[in-house]
Amino acid sequence: MLAPIVSIQQVSKRFSSQKKQETVLEQISFDVHKGEIIVILGKSGCGKSTLLNLVGGFEQASSGSILLDGEEIKKPSKRCIMLMQNYALLPWRSVEKNVALALEGEKLTKDEMTERVVHYLGMVGLLDKRKALPHELSGGMQQRVAIARALAIQPEVILMDEPFAALDTFTRYYLQDELISIQQREQMTIMLVTHDIDEAIYLADRIFIMGANPGRIYKEISIKGAKPRNRADADFQHYRELIFNEFQFTSNKQQIEYNI
Known part of the structure; x- marks a missing residue:
């Protein structure tokens, strides 16, 4: 297998205030390969956007490293938009x-x-x-x-922070189809964060499920099947149930409530 275009290695992120230090992300590790759509799925406040900002170079990790095509990301660049x-x-x-x-x-x-x-x-x-x-x-x-x-x-990588969240359902579905069509023509690499399970299944090649307090990757799920996908078929519903159950598991484990 070719070397990953993005490699996230043991990344943690902490924010400090006068009174305490908060760990937002802890020990995040995964690779992204060229031409993939990777979706980070989790509830609001789990650190999804922080992770994307680290990959984009807008913030720096407290520990660990993030590599873009083998080079450590230290600042924003047009290689990663x-x-x-x-x-x-x-x-x-x-x-x-x-x-x-x-x-x-x-x-x-x-x-x-x-x-x-x-x-x-x-x-x-x-x-x-x-x-x-x-x-x-x-x-x-x-x-x-x-x-x-x-x-x-x-760019080599496009980062998307809930890009369709403010749109109505039909426009969102249309743009999801447009994104898949363009991505397949251009062989783009995309990292997208969302809290929408159906959007994640529809777009992703792989989904990384995040829990909060601190933000961690709990599960990686590979989504099989050609795109665009049929939201009504049995495979789609299988992945939906699988992911929903995973959120229930992480919720119970952390004793927090996921409003999904």
């Missing part, structure tokens, strides 16, 4: 200029930049909206612009 649920679009810039923003500073000619922007807006189905301003778009369209902007950088 974070995509958040608030889209972070500049309201005064058009769709195409919001995507082009990610390419500023790159060694590209004006024509090369335009070609790349057009390519990725076409990929997310928004080429006809290239001149529109963000407020003229639906929430789903704004998220597609954010995806196009992330893709335009051509």
Whole structure:
């Protein structure tokens, strides 16, 4: 097997205040391989977003290490891009200029930049909206612009922090399908955090279940079967029951309540 593109090795994260030290993550270890969609699944407050911030270089681990293609991650870079649920679009810039923003500073000619922007807006189905301003778009369209902007950088890894949580169910399902289609064409590597069991099963190649206090990986589950998946079939329901039971197990073990 090829070397992992991301390797998380015995990572712990502690935050200190005047009165005490809180351990948010403890002894997290797993690898991510090129072209995988890895989902970190857990309730709010278990440290999912903190883990993603560590992989993105926005925070540093208290102990352990995180490697990107064999090199330790010490700061944010365009090799590993974070995509958040608030889209972070500049309201005064058009769709195409919001995507082009990610390419500023790159060694590209004006024509090369335009070609790349057009390519990725076409990929997310928004080429006809290239001149529109963000407020003229639906929430789903704004998220597609954010995806196009992330893709335009051509990163090695895309990190997603509950990217579809603010959207209605039908838009969320549509974008999940779009994400799978794009990921398969581009062979992207994605790490996504969510507290939605169905979303995790639908998107993931592997799911890592996290418990809290402190955040730990309790279970790794490989999801078999071709994508896109059928949410109504027996295999999907099998994984759903398996994961739900695992949450009950971790809940009882820690004597905490999981509202899922």
